[in-house]
Each structure stands twice: as C-alpha cells, then as structure tokens.
Amino acid sequence: xxxxxxxxxxxxxxxxxxxxxxxxxxxxxxxxxxxxxxxxxxxxxxxxxxxxxxxxxxxxxxxxxxxxxx
Amino acid sequence: xxxxxxxxxxxxxxxxxxxxxxxxxxxxxxxxxxxxxxxxxxxxxxxxxxxxxxxxxxxxxxxxxxxxxxxxxxxxxxxxxxxxxxxxxxxxxxxxxxxxxxxxxxxxxxxxxxxxxxxxxxxxxxxxxxxxxxxxxxxxxxxxxxxxxxxxxxxxxxxxxxxxxxxxxxxxxxxxxxxxxxxxxxxxxxxxxxxxxxxxxxxxxxxxxxxxxxxxxxxxxxxxxxxxxxxxxxxxxxxxxxxxxxxxxxxxxxxxxxxxxxxxxxxxxxxxxxxxxxxxxxxxxxxxxxx
Numbered sequence: 001x002x003x004x005x006x007x008x009x010x011x012x013x014x015x016x017x018x019x020x021x022x023x024x025x026x027x028x029x030x031x032x033x034x035x036x037x038x039x040x041x042x043x044x045x046x047x048x049x050x051x052x053x054x055x056x057x058x059x060x061x062x063x064x065x066x067x068x069x070x
Numbered sequence: 071x072x073x074x075x076x077x078x079x080x081x082x083x084x085x086x087x088x089x090x091x092x093x094x095x096x097x098x099x100x101x102x103x104x105x106x107x108x109x110x111x112x113x114x115x116x117x118x119x120x121x122x123x124x125x126x127x128x129x130x131x132x133x134x135x136x137x138x139x140x141x142x143x144x145x146x147x148x149x150x151x152x153x154x155x156x157x158x159x160x161x162x163x164x165x166x167x168x169x170x171x172x173x174x175x176x177x178x179x180x181x182x183x184x185x186x187x188x189x190x191x192x193x194x195x196x197x198x199x200x201x202x203x204x205x206x207x208x209x210x211x212x213x214x215x216x217x218x219x220x221x222x223x224x225x226x227x228x229x230x231x232x233x234x235x236x237x238x239x240x241x242x243x244x245x246x247x248x249x250x251x252x253x254x255x256x257x258x259x260x261x262x263x264x265x266x267x268x269x270x271x272x273x274x275x276x277x278x279x280x281x282x283x284x285x286x287x288x289x290x291x292x293x294x295x296x297x298x299x300x301x302x303x304x305x306x307x308x309x310x311x312x313x314x315x316x317x318x319x320x321x322x323x324x325x326x327x328x329x330x331x332x333x334x335x336x337x338x339x340x341x342x343x344x345x346x347x348x349x350x351x352x353x354x355x356x357x358x359x360x361x
Contacts, residue, residue: 015285016213016327017157019278019295024333025177026096026202028191034090034140034181045147050284 018045090135091182094118094163095331096174096192096199099127103170110166113159121185123192126199129167130188138181168331172207174199175333202336209273209299210329214262214312215281217290217323218255221247251321252293258319259294262312266298271308274299276334290323297334305329 022045092113097103099122110118112131121128136142146152160178167173182188192199221244266272280292300308309326316324 012161012327012330013287014154014157015281016215017161018153019213019281020175020211020297020330020333021157021160021178023278024297024336025175025180026336027177028180028195032180032182032187034138034143034179044144045153048148048150048153050282051150 015049018049088135089132089184090138091121091185091188092116092131092133092138093176093180093182093188094129094131094160095167095176096126096128096203097167097171098200098203099123099125100171103167103173106166106170107163110163111159112163113156115159118163121188121192123189123196126192126196126203128188128192129163129173130182130185133181138179143179164331164333168210172203172209173331174203174206175331175336205273206299206332206335208302209332209335210302210305211332211334212298212300212305212308212326212328213330214259214294214296214298215292215325215327216255216259216262216294216296216316217286217288217325218248218251218293219290219321219323221251221321248291252291254319255291255293255322258315258322258324259296262294262315263296265311265315266308269307269311271304271311272298272300274335278334288323297330299332299335 094112104120104127107118107120107129112118113133114137116131116133118129118131121130146156157178164173164175182191263275267275276297278295278297280295283291286292298308312324312326316322
C-alpha cells in the first residue's frame with residue numbers, strides 16, 4: 001500500500017468486487033489483445049465463484065448463473 | 071522528495087520478448103499518484119509503471135503475453151483461487167491510486183499488444199477520458215445492498231404438517247412472507263434512490279444484478295444491489311440518510327460498502343444525473359430477482 005495510508009477498506013468481499021470488475025470499468029475497443037466484455041467470461045467467473053460455495057449450500061450452479069445473467 | 075518527472079520509467083524487461091501490456095486505469099497526470107504507482111505491485115505481483123500521454127496517463131504492468139490470452143484468462147476466471155488473486159491484484163492497484171487522485175478504472179483484463187497501441191488509444195480518447203475524470207474528481211462510489219430477510223419460521227406443532235392441507239397452508243404462509251419481505255426491500259431501494267437524489271447527495275446511481283444468495287455470508291435474499299457516486303463532502307450525510315431509511319423498515323437488512331473507486335461509473339456515456347422524479351424508476355435490474 002501507499003506511504004500516505006491506504007484505502008480504508010483493504011479487504012473487500014470478492015462478490016462485491018466482481019460486480020464492479022466484471023460489469024464496471026471502461027471497456028476500450030481497438031488495438032486490444034484482450035478485453036473482457038464477453039458475457040461468456042463473466043459467466044465462467046461466476047461459475048467459479050458459485051462452485052466454491054456450492055458444497056456448503058447445495059443446489060446447482062448452472063441454475064443460479066443462468067438466473068443472474070438473464 | 072526529489073522531483074520524479076525527470077526520472078525515466080522502466081522499460082519493459084528485455085527477456086519478455088513476448089510481452090503484453092496490462093492496463094489498470096487511466097488518470098489525469100498527477101505526480102503523487104505516479105509516485106505511488108511505482109511502489110505498487112500489480113497482477114501476478116508484477117511491477118507497475120506509468121505510461122504518460124499529454125494530459126492523461128495509463129497505469130500498466132508488463133505481462134507475459136501467453137499468460138493473458140483469452141484462453142488463459144478464461145482458465146483463470148474458472149478457478150476461484152486464480153480469479154480471486156487476479157481480481158484483488160487488479161483492485162489493489164486501483165484502490166491505491168484512487169487514494170491520490172480521480173481514476174478511471176478499466177475493465178478487468180484489458181491487455182494491449184504494446185505501449186504504442188495503448189498510447190494511440192490514450193491520445194485518441196484523451197478528451198473523453200479527461201471529461202470523465204473531471205466528472206469523477208472528488209467523488210467516491212458507495213455500494214448499498216438490501217436483503218429481504220426470511221420470515222420468522224413458525225414450526226408446525228409436530229415435526230411436519232399432518233395433512234396435505236396443513237402443508238399447503240404452511241407453504242403459502244411462507245411464500246407470502248417471502249413476497250412481503252421482497253417487496254419491502256424493493257420499496258426501500260426505491261426510497262433510498264429517491265431520497266438521495268432529492269437531497270442532492272448522489273450524482274449517479276447504478277443498479278447491479280442482485281447477488282446470488284449462495285454468495286452471501288449473512289441471511290436474506292439480495293434484492294437491491296445499488297452503487298452510488300457520492301461527492302466526498304456528502305459522505306457522512308449519505309450514510310446517515312441511508313441508515314435512517316433502513317432503520318425504519320421491517321423485514322430487511324441493508325449493507326453499505328465502500329468507499330470504492332468509481333468502477334460502476336467509469337463509462338464515458340453515463341446517462342444524465344438522476345432527477346428526483348426519475349430516481350427509483352430506472353432500476354430494471356432489481357426486478358431480475360426471483361423467489
């Protein structure tokens with residue numbers, strides 16, 4: 001972190017962060033080798049997130065990802 | 071502190087013949103932020119450097135190109151450990167910069183072929199970036215999440231309902247309770263939007279998709295997942311207003327997160343500021359949740 005003191009919240013919830021990283025930020029076009037504007041990549045990341053908690057809560061991952069992406 | 075402007079930025083490491091440029095953010099040229107950036111580590115722990123345009127600068131890391139192809143990124147995003155590491159590495163750079171100056175965060179995994187390509191973009195969009203950055207200056211993003219709490223469980227007299235009718239009645243009661251709580255959460259969300267807009271405490275609102283219940287550490291179903299762009303001098307008033315509204319609503323739980331860099335408001339083509347009349351109606355995302 002920076003010498004002048006870091007941001008007040010060092011550890012944020014991953015799910016809140018991903019809302020912002022995958023749906024926010026500027027999407028620039030042109031001359032890029034890669035940019036995640038593709039919903040497939042968003043879907044993949046959500047699947048990973050949900051798989052990580054699936055054991056604890058049961059239920060199907062695909063059902064949930066479909067639900068939040070539609 | 072010695073003047074840094076004369077100090078050349080590090081060139082890309084020579085051994086990275088197949089290097090690409092990972093871009094985190096664009097900011098107005100600012101000495102303190104540029105100095106801070108040099109101390110940072112970015113994705114995969116790689117050093118961070120500044121690429122200067124005329125008025126704006128990009129904050130980047132040199133990355134091995136083969137680790138940032140679409141296929142490689144898709145693999146990373148599919149693994150919770152890798153996904154979390156990438157997201158936090160990216161965020162850490164942006165959060166540290168946002169502490170010093172207005173930043174325009176770029177979408178996760180924005181990777182350029184080389185400096186020239188990125189510089190060209192910086193040059194072409196210079197005016198747009200500056201306008202957006204000026205709009206974001208002095209603001210923070212805050213998140214407000216509203217959850218419908220599950221209705222209190224009233225257990226049947228026995229272990230389970232004795233007849234089909236009891237069962238159906240219990241189900242209906244439970245479903246009605248869910249619907250009431252859901253409605254209360256949605257109404258509170260609209261009230262928060264309207265109140266903040268009327269009090270001129272927020273500049274913009276954006277509604278993200280409600281988060282899946284599986285991802286919440288606490289009880290309740292996420293119904294409203296809003297982000298507000300808040301002028302820094304209104305931070306306390308914003309929090310107070312939201313908390314007062316939440317305290318007066320039964321059956322819901324409200325969480326405030328932040329301050330965030332303005333991830334949700336980085337698009338140069340934002341709609342005009344919400345007027346009090348519009349606030350609360352421009353939120354189709356909150357209808358997306360299902361019970």
